[in-house]
Amino acid sequence: MASDAPRKRAPRGQGAALRGEVLTAAMDLLRETSSEESVSLRAVAARVGVSVPSIYLHFADKQALLDAVCEEVFEQLHRALKEASADAPDAFEALRQQGMAYVRFALANPEHYRIVMMGSPSGHDPADEIASGAFGHVLDSVTACIGLGVLEGDPVDLALQLWAGVHGIASLRIAKPMFPWPPLEDFFDGTFCAVGIGLAAQTRIPVGLGADEVTARLNSLRA
Amino acid sequence: MASDAPRKRAPRGQGAALRGEVLTAAMDLLRETSSEESVSLRAVAARVGVSVPSIYLHFADKQALLDAVCEEVFEQLHRALKEASADAPDAFEALRQQGMAYVRFALANPEHYRIVMMGSPSGHDPADEIASGAFGHVLDSVTACIGLGVLEGDPVDLALQLWAGVHGIASLRIAKPMFPWPPLEDFFDGTFCAVGIGLAAQTRIPVGLGADEVTARLNSLRA
DNA sequence: TGTACATCAGTGAACGCGCGTTCACTGATGTAC
DNA sequence: TGTACATCAGTGAACGCGCGTTCACTGATGTAC
Numbered sequence: 001m002a003s004d005a006p007r008k009r010a011p012r013g014q015g016a017a018l019r020g021e022v023l024t025a026a027m028d029l030l031r032e033t034s035s036e037e038s039v040s041l042r043a044v045a046a047r048v049g050v051s052v053p054s055i056y057l058h059f060a061d062k063q064a065l066l067d068a069v070c071e072e073v074f075e076q077l078h079r080a081l082k083e084a085s086a087d088a089p090d091a092f093e094a095l096r097q098q099g100m101a102y103v104r105f106a107l108a109n110p111e112h113y114r115i116v117m118m119g120s121p122s123g124h125d126p127a128d129e130i131a132s133g134a135f136g137h138v139l140d141s142v143t144a145c146i147g148l149g150v151l152e153g154d155p156v157d158l159a160l161q162l163w164a165g166v167h168g169i170a171s172l173r174i175a176k177p178m179f180p181w182p183p184l185e186d187f188f189d190g191t192f193c194a195v196g197i198g199l200a201a202q203t204r205i206p207v208g209l210g211a212d213e214v215t216a217r218l219n220s221l222r223a
Numbered sequence: 224m225a226s227d228a229p230r231k232r233a234p235r236g237q238g239a240a241l242r243g244e245v246l247t248a249a250m251d252l253l254r255e256t257s258s259e260e261s262v263s264l265r266a267v268a269a270r271v272g273v274s275v276p277s278i279y280l281h282f283a284d285k286q287a288l289l290d291a292v293c294e295e296v297f298e299q300l301h302r303a304l305k306e307a308s309a310d311a312p313d314a315f316e317a318l319r320q321q322g323m324a325y326v327r328f329a330l331a332n333p334e335h336y337r338i339v340m341m342g343s344p345s346g347h348d349p350a351d352e353i354a355s356g357a358f359g360h361v362l363d364s365v366t367a368c369i370g371l372g373v374l375e376g377d378p379v380d381l382a383l384q385l386w387a388g389v390h391g392i393a394s395l396r397i398a399k400p401m402f403p404w405p406p407l408e409d410f411f412d413g414t415f416c417a418v419g420i421g422l423a424a425q426t427r428i429p430v431g432l433g434a435d436e437v438t439a440r441l442n443s444l445r446a
Numbered sequence: 447t448g449t450a451c452a453t454c455a456g457t458g459a460a461c462g463c464g465c466g467t468t469c470a471c472t473g474a475t476g477t478a479c
Numbered sequence: 480t481g482t483a484c485a486t487c488a489g490t491g492a493a494c495g496c497g498c499g500t501t502c503a504c505t506g507a508t509g510t511a512c
Binding site: 034035089090091092093096114117118119120121132135148149150151157160161163164165166167168169171172175176177178179181182187189190191193194195196197198199200201203204205207208210211214215218219221 | 421427
């Protein structure tokens with residue numbers, strides 16, 4: 001894993017370079033072991049080729065390192081969402097592409113996604129800001145869709161529903177990888193269209209309508 | 224926490240009673256601490272009022288205890304879903320009630336839900352059977368809905384989408400409790416109806432349709 | 447040009463902690479003779 | 480009726496382990512005089 005050549009000590013003003021190396025090592029360990037528990041300061045230090053106390057030169061404690069990892073994950077997700085929707089012809093396609101990119105990112109980086117979006121909520125929770133950031137992304141697209149007339153209603157509500165939708169797909173597949181899942185892209189698109197249509201319909205099915213009436217109402221929607 | 228009276232030793236044939244006490248203590252600890260890490264054999268033993276090695280009289284190791292906890296959680300979830308849909312007038316209402324009960328159970332028992340549905344997948348994973356069981360539940364209801372004519376399509380596909388939907392709502396609220404979530408029941412019902420309508424519509428929105436055409440199509444669905 | 451010194455990047459060894467697990471044991475109690 | 484014994488429920492002390500964290504330190508290198 002770690003390179004064989006013993007690490008060269010950084011020249012005079014370049015001590016900060018180690019910070020980046022430590023961060024990268026933590027990210028890589030997370031990817032390779034698929035387990036947050038495996039990211040110990042000892043493991044990170046070994047991978048960088050440095051002694052454990054060196055980490056403390058750049059991070060106050062282990063939590064600070066994990067916080068930095070969260071930030072990095074967020075930036076990568078942010079970038080992925082931005083790139084995905086860059087070429088979209090309209091806001092609806094942008095939303096679709098962003099949703100797909102979100103799910104793809106989560107499944108390509110399951111343990112990274114886990115620590116920012118599936119972890120136990122902690123007091124200060126830097127991951128909350130991350131969530132807010134990702135949510136802001138969706139919110140922008142939803143607002144644009146409303147502007148276009150594609151969607152209607154409260155943008156925050158709509159965005160929360162969509163977010164819960166993509167999170168459900170991503171996190172369930174991460175937690176239950178052995179389950180016989182259908183191909184990702186098709187599954188996502190099916191859910192995306194269903195939710196999109198359902199939200200666009202702007203209606204609810206009242207409780208106690210009776211099966212026949214429910215069927216009749218839903219039938220009227222069928223192509 | 225633990226009762227003050229020192230625990231009485233079980234009479235001759237009743238040694239197995241301790242198993243139940245240990246299991247209950249683990250469940251309670253999970254609920255009270257909201258953290259799987261806090262469930263150590265020492266903490267469990269202290270809560271029961273027994274020495275640590277006593278746990279080994281009934282569980283091969285810690286993992287066996289955790290597996291038993293998973294089973295217990297599943298049984299409780301199973302019961303909650305069954306009770307929720309017992310009085311439903313038809314399959315569609317049954318599905319709605321089950322979905323609501325699922326989300327309610329998860330949020331009332333967040334750490335229990337976490338260990339069975341949000342944990343890292345492990346090799347043998349008894350939680351997978353749990354997932355299959357819960358999924359079977361949804362599948363039954365979906366199949367009944369198809370029988371009624373309320374839904375159309377592949378029951379497995381439909382059930383997976385619905386499962387991902389309720390899981391998304393539940394797990395995101397568990398992971399991000401500080402987020403300004405709307406009231407649970409209304410939020411669930413909104414998503415449930417949207418997904419229901421969307422799935423019932425049995426159609427997809429092709430990529431590259433153009434915003435105007437997408438808007439026109441969705442407009443035709445509005446009440 | 448030489449040298450003393452401050453700074454900087456990083457180290458080695460040790461700390462206490464809580465954990466899961468093991469092992470030899472204790473002492474009450476039902477049962478056989 | 481008394482007693483030896485097997486069984487059962489549970490204990491106390493210790494084990495090694497990996498962890499985060501701390502502290503006094505080393506040794507290379509740029510800089511001031």
